[in-house]
Amino acid sequence: MKKIIFFGFLLSVLCGYSQNQKKSIQAQVTTHDISIDGKLDEAAWKNVPLATDFIMLEPDNGKAIPYEKRTEVKVVYNNDAIYIGAMMYDNEPSKILKEISQRDNFGTADLFGVFINGFNDGQQDFMFYVSAADVQGDCIMTDANGEDYSWDAVWISKASLAENGWIVEMKIPYSALRFSAENKQTWGINFFREIKRERFKYTWNFVDRKIGTFTQQAGTLEGIENIKPPTRLFFMPYASYYLNASDGQKTYGTIKGGMDIKYGITDAFTIDAILIPDFGQTKYDDQILNLGPFEQQFNENRAFFTEGTDLFSKGNIFYSRRIGGVPSIDPVLNENEEIAELPAAVNLVNALKLSGRTKDGLGIGILNAVTEKTFATIKNTENGETRQVIVEPLTNYNVLVLDQRFRKNSSVTFINTNVTRNGHFRDANVTGLAWDLNTKANTYSLFGNVKYSTINDIEDKNGIFSTVSLAETSGNYRYSVGTDFVSKNFDPNDLGINFYTNYYNIYGNANYRILNPTKRFNSFRIDYEMYSEFNKESGKVQDNKIAAELNLTTVRNNYYGIGFTASPLESHDYYEPRAVNRYVIIPQKIDFWGSISTNYNYKFALDLNPSLSIADERGRAAYGVDIGPRYRFSDKLLLTYTFSFLKRNNNKGFIDSFDDDDNDNTAEIIVFANRDVITYANTISGKYAINSAMTLNLAVRQYWSSAENKDILKLGFDGTLDPYLQYTENKNSSFYSWNADLSYSWWFAPGSQLSALYRNNASNFERIIHKDFKHNVTSLLTNDALKHIFSISVKYFIDYSAVKNKLRKRA
Template sequence: MHKILYCCVFLFSILGYSQKKVLQTKFISDNINIDGKIDENIWKSAPIATDFIMFQPDNGKPIPENKRTEIKVLYDNDAIYVAALMYDNEPKKILKEITQRDNNGTSDLFGVFINGFNDGQQDFQFYVSASDGQADCIVTDSNGEDYSWDAVWKSKAVITDFGWVVEMRIPYAALRFSSENKQKWGLNFFREIKRDKHKYTWNFIDSKLGTFTQQTGVLEGIENIKTPTRLFLLPYSSFYVNASKGQKTYGTLKRGLDIKYGINDAFTLDMILIPDFGQTKYDDKILNLGPFEQQFNENRPFFTEGTDLFSKGNLLYSRRIGGSPTNYPTASSTETIIDNPATVNLINALKISGRTKDGLGIGILNAVTEKTYATIQNNNTGEIRKEVVEPYANYNVVVLDQRFHKNSSVSFINTNVTRNGSFRDANVSALVWDLNTTKNTYNLSGNLKYSYINDTEDKKGLFYSLNFGETSGKYRYSFGTEVVSKDFNSNDLGINFETNYYSFYGNTNYRILNSTKYFNSFNVNLNMYSQFQKETGKIQGNNINFNINASNKKNHSFGLSMNAIPIESFDYYESRTANRYLIFPKKIGTNIYFSSNYNNKFAVDVSTSYAKLSESGRNSRGFSLGPRYRFNDKFSLVYNFNFFRINNNKGFVDSIDEDQNAETPNAIIFANRNVLTYSNTLSGKYSLNSKMTFNIALRQYWSYAENKNFLSLEQNGRLADYMNYTQNKNSSFYSWNADLSYSWWFAPGSQVSVLYRNNAANFERDINKDFGKNVTNLLTNDQLKHVFSISVRYFIDYNSAKNIF
């Protein structure tokens, strides 16, 4: 009988929560102290949001009574206030690891999701952990979570004898909404009980649907708010000491200012004047033997915060701004290049972004970089001359994104790079669409891009794609196509590796929506891809991939993937020569991984891979091991070792002219080589509290390619022995990075950062296989550089400063 009763309650819960819940809020004139006590009288009369329901793993299951959650919301002319009581019948078991901002760690979690336009397109999410930590992000269904966005808000979490409590104050400056007198916001609340890995929401999130942001409840009652001026200043001062062996130690003092200004309630202006990115994370450089550049993560806050609009169309690779110069200096046989800057300095940058009440999103990004010179010396006279390798340049992005029906959008994007003088200019435009049916069961997406390069020879190119898929239920699928012309080029402000092809792809997958006897999650995917050279129709790439990913009832995760290249393909890129291709053999490979439950003090990640190609003796294998240990709520360490070996790899090393009258290289030299890569990383943190954290990050990397014999690329795409090449084209690259930092958020939005780092890197043609000596030499030679820095950033709210003065 009790099973029947439970099924009835379960069914009733699903039916009830399929409707949008509504929470009423109240205006207040009294002050609320954000202390986690919730003892002000005004809280007693506030309406309550309760009856949470599980999102994962048992989608639709009501929260147990002994874990019930009660939420209240109030507001004034400056902010909204949230009070959350989270009951737990075993409060001593609440996990509460202390971590730095935006890293929730192993801790129970409470979140507030707000959409000021109630259009189902974008959530501003604010999280508080049981250890009193903060995290915030912007979420869209298309781009997922963007934790690089940071807002300034207050919160306090307190563990009690009945569970734990959270109190929050979220200023309107951290949100976007219309200017209407009566506001109607999308609203949801989130709770994660970490020890069980159970996630609950106030308004039911149906996992059968392929959308998250459109399944929020509603907040009503905010009326006639008089929002204050949104003007924030972030002045900073940084001091650097640089030292390296054999070079003079010097100190540098930098000052600058960031400005955030609310043009209105929906649009915000962000500016950086005299930027300082000296404390950003180092790039994890690798030995790159392929035909394309290595793509790096963006670590500069200005270019990562709130850039969801600018990611439309995948036309912006912000590392181009202030990246490498676009020209290489020319030197005669009697000259030597003694200084060629690796990067270009950024002068200033600004962003304007927001959305109207009718759903039109507008984004403008502009940046200016300075004129950059290389220094060249005459070997005979000693005379020094300067040559421009990058002129003054203006980078500009404009995005217009129209949302409609709460789940669809059409966007126009334009990127433009204008360089002063006769240097190369570039312009790329795109039309992007993402269309969903009313019930979010099917999706039609695609884009049309056009590029125009103004250089010594003007070039125009096209890129278009179309994708259709079913996006709901246990069984889902998608298929699509891409066509890219030969001269399409978005690389002045974007990044695009392959052109001159058309492709077809498809995917089908199955997932469980609720936990089973053995699994909390389980999904199976099958992907297929084929790419053809546009002019010849030759198959340029093909791949079939099958993978399984799952987590069991003990919250251990594991997976298996198998991939195959069933047909020989024609690689038009590895030769580095137009219209020449390498025939790539058939291939089959597998990968297995296991990740134990991070809730345990000791956890480990293990993976292994193996692949075999259709050529004799050509294969690859890899292994990684990542143990982690949480000593207590303050201190934890994570180590990771990676090894990868490729046997009898065939790769480009050189092109030479055997015939001096030939217009193109008539000998393209490849090497048959073994490639080995080792890397070791160690990261750790010691958190004094949720505002003060010590961090350590170490990375040692070594990769080498040892050539066994040389080959020439024949006209038919095959490789033949080549005995006349005698140059040493072995490659050995090793690097070391070490960061030790202290961070203190001494006031909302204000931070002191102290950083010591040392790093070194070296590339050699001679390979020393003594691992220990390689590391020792790197740490003791002239390449090792030391930097000590202190940075202070102070957040100033114009309204608070105005009241003081």
């Protein structure tokens, strides 16, 4: 019996030892032609070493894949590309899920992936996925920022079903990767498989979830030697046609054309340039009724500013929507003048970015963009004369990032953003130093940054922002503590976005999670958080909260979440009054939320998210719900509907301010309203996939929000609100909008796309609130504000080296 125990212990030690050792696979050079057809029947695949013995990532971390679902991967290469061949065995091939979806959106389908780090430094993976429905996906992965699917590479793949599973064949050109110029390459590599019907995820090299890192737990790829990659020069010319129509206005068509260029200076560095930009087919922004003191922040939807920009996110001081955004200068009006025409956005003239990393781990990122001089038209209401005024001069935007990685899991980063406006206009500069330091075993991390802003304007000002946090990043129990300090004049908003200044805070988080499933749960996590924020000058509490939440996934892969956030102290809001050194007192409150998301593997699934907020003030509360049923009719057709409702009773908010002429000190009167705010939103999204390269997509959003003022209040200098009967102006708000997109996308060749889009949209703001829901919808769809746009765009990918080789063969 003792021998059995001893050998059992020895076996467990050896198993644990083998799992934690990095696996290695040998790539084999080939001179044979390989057709990417998902068959693996070429001579190049014969007698190639196998990567096998996959280990579960989720949910039962560390468990070996069953033999009947084994996965076998081969790697070969030549001077053009690296080739991956994978066989995913399945003893129930009829149950393989294979929903067809758009690129980078795998839907409900089995998945295979390869993760490549050409420097083997554990810092950044280039991830390439293929689903069982033959859909591609790719992203850049870092432990700090997660997966960035805005990055798109040009590569070739094919998935096919087999009698005993399914097969993937991939050709990844060296142009899609970054690696050193060494004659003998050693890359970090891992392979991934997800069996969707079970929600089981596996990796070739064991990824231990007790360790707070993913990219540093890859295996190695050896054997790539003496490759001579071709010149990495790519041209992407495009042409677009737009047909615009509005009720009561003349229909007109516009033809646009331009080109994007990518050039690999070295195997590690690439220049991207955009000439004559065209962003006409980007996704619309989900505008809202914004009653708060800050601008609405929008996601970036323009490909140039989303692809491969992980370096530029360091330090969190770059907000790309500033480039080509709304004009920065408000026109000054004389008496009897009004704005006749004000551009909604500034046109981008051109943009360029350089990015890459040396073999020693130094990442360099440079982004530069120029926007054109922009004018508003001012009209004299008495004589009808017009004049032009500058609302944005010719402007240059620049970002510089130097990111030094070391010890495979840490980095120190220098960041600088600069905005220079031509002439006597505001200029801005922000410089930052960021660090992300981790222990060798990835058990603890020290994260932080210091940023310094300089504004050159009518009145120059400088400001500072600093943050530091310490966290335990491994095991079942984890925690973090941190603090921020922000001076009053810190202002990165010319090329960044920041709302809150003039405060310091302290915060902490503790959480517990299971790393392996139980009889009831696949995942289970509890978080507890505390946060306190103080105004730097007065010392008053600006914000405070105690929060706890529970998130879990059952063994049937249904997700449930519940949580609360309590603010046990009164806080002082220095931003809502829109005046220097004024604040309004916010009472204690408690918020509750819940979340349910049923298993998307089923044809019908439901997302449900209720919320409730109760303040320590009579009648001041909010409640809402998001309901999102979805139905997958087939592997080709999916429809999703979401209804959102939120009502805020007795909400207190700013509506106006003016000087008190009756007061000798000309003190400013700040007017608030006690109001009820109601918001409705209906969204419908649909997808019909003709095949893995061709899809029809529908996106419809109807939105209506109103704020009805019940009582007018005056803000006191002590932050309290008192009745103010003298104010009689109507400051009710009602905003409603409609957006509908119907699009067709066809990837007719690698990197080449034809897209057609029909869009109609309208929005309206009123002071009169029509509570008839039907009226608000139909008035948008029938008035002159409704715009119709039809556009068709063709983008073609040209590989200079491929064209040169074809011409050489013909000669």
